[in-house]
Amino acid sequence: LIIPSANGPELFENCIADFQLECFRELAPALHAVRDGVMPKDRRFWIERTKKASKDNDLAICSLWLTTFPVRPFLTQVGAADKKQAGIVKRRANDIVHYNPWLDDYIDLQIYTIKNKINGLASVEILSADIAGAHGETPDVLIINELSHVQKWEFVQNLLSNAAGVPRGLVLIATNAGYKGTKPELQRNNAIENKNWKTFIYSKPAPWINPSDLEDEEKRESSKSRFRRLWYGEWISGTGDAFDEMDIDRCFNKTTVPLENPEKGWIYIAGLDLGVKHDHSGLVVLGVHINERKLKIVRMKAWEPEKNLSGKSEIDLIDVEEECIKLWKTFKISWFGFDPFQAALMSQRLVKKGVPMREVSFASSTNLTAMAVS
Secondary structure, eight states: EEEEETTTEEHHHHHHOOOHHHHHHHHHHHHHHHHHTOOOSSSSEEEOOOOTHHHHHHHHHHHHHHHEEESSSSSEEEEESSSSHHHHHHHHHHHHHHOOOGGGGGGOOOOOOOEESSOEEEEEEEETSSOOOOOOOOOOOEEEEOOGGGOOHHHHHHHHHHHHTTTTTTEEEOOOOOOOOOOHHHHHHHHHHHHTEEEEEOSOOOTTSSSHHHHHHHHHOOHHHHHHHHHOOOOOOOSSSSOOOHHHHHHHOEEEOOOOOOTTEEEEEEEOOOOSSOOEEEEOOOOOOEEEEEEEEEEEEEOOOOOOOSOOOOOOHHHHHHHHHHHHHHHOOEEEOOOOOHHHHHHHHHHHHHOEEOOOOTTTTHHHHHHHHH
């Protein structure tokens, strides 16, 4: 098989890397078994690689082999976050067929399908979360590509539920590193901890990546965290790039716990950042000891938008308001700073209940300058 390698068209056996070979050695028996209708020894695979580490190309090779040499009616599904992501495996298949013209006698490449020309027994469906549809088929092989990019998690759940209905079926989840605290990370942790899953995690630049090109990429990349995620497989917070994530981590003592009651000699202030639909909301209580000239964070809470009964994503503002009142009563908070852009109405409600509120506009040039120089 000839592939479009980093050095041009090349026999796959001459350029396959050790991490690819390790993965294919485990995956090949399962592919053979499921194609033949036999129960595979291993049926669940997690493949995590860095950018440009041939993840999509290897998935295309698997899909083409299954479609080219079927021995029974056979369906492979490839799902991804959107049409662009879903089409990557199809484009890699196009390239492989181009460099291997003999495959053109077997393979019919269509927009969202790959079919066997000879007997029509096997096909590959390309699915994406942004295209309406039930995705109710029960595939023999399910490939979910770029899991870390999927926003509509119901799409993933539906695909996995369908695959669960095929006892002899195979599931491959392939992805780059993503973001901490997300559902893709939970799925990753499950794969690592569950003996039913085979995991292949490659967390460094692929051997064909030119070191000088990588150095240039690091200099161009404004976010160190994003660079580490893409090229070194680090799962990051994804909550902003103003500070490097490792520097932020060093600011926190992971052995401490939230303060339950006020301490003698300390006064407390709070900051409220209120999102309504798309953004998170956050509340932080800060302790100040004037004599000892110390500051410390004593409580933090974040709210994520959740779907309401009408299907729209919103912050539970009632819960935010109740938390503000509870913490004000507990810590005798001197004042709550808030941005009037979103929190003006809530501020009025809280003031009527006795909570001291202080307007702190996040967009004010005076406030931004004071924050930067303090």
